[in-house]
Amino acid sequence: MLIRKAEMKDLKELLEIYNHEIKNGSSTLDLELKTPDEWKEWFYKHNVDNLPLFVAEVDGRVAGYASMSEYGAKEAFKTTVEMSIYIRVEYRNKRVASSLLAFILEEAHKDERTHTVVSVITAGNEASRRLHEKFGFEFCGTIKEVGMKFGKYWDIEIYRMGV
16 A cells, blocks of 8 residues: 555546545535536645645555645634545455554644644544544544434534644
């Protein structure tokens, strides 16, 4: 497995991974599939400042990705980032997520512009919860019934780590 900075050539595979989760999963509470133009705009918000975007490549294929995004628009949140990880279904439970998380956290630790990493997990995603706890994220709380998807309300769980 090779973990590297995402490149424009990865855009199609990144979009496939995310859109699969929109259609089939609860890891994102997005409801509408993203278009290539929307995803290009998303892509350009990464790999700048303290907002990296990394891919895990296995046999020449993008198996998953990890990103840091702006936590909030307010200037006071500039040193806080929101971390996301998405893994292609056939590569789940194969250490791709843990490898990406270790890599992106190491980068966050080296970047003096980053103080806090926040992760928002849809409640019920036990694999993600266990992964975050394994890496030392602190559970901060649950927001009940905050999103509606697949005909039901979903809770979200907030985790954080100081770096």
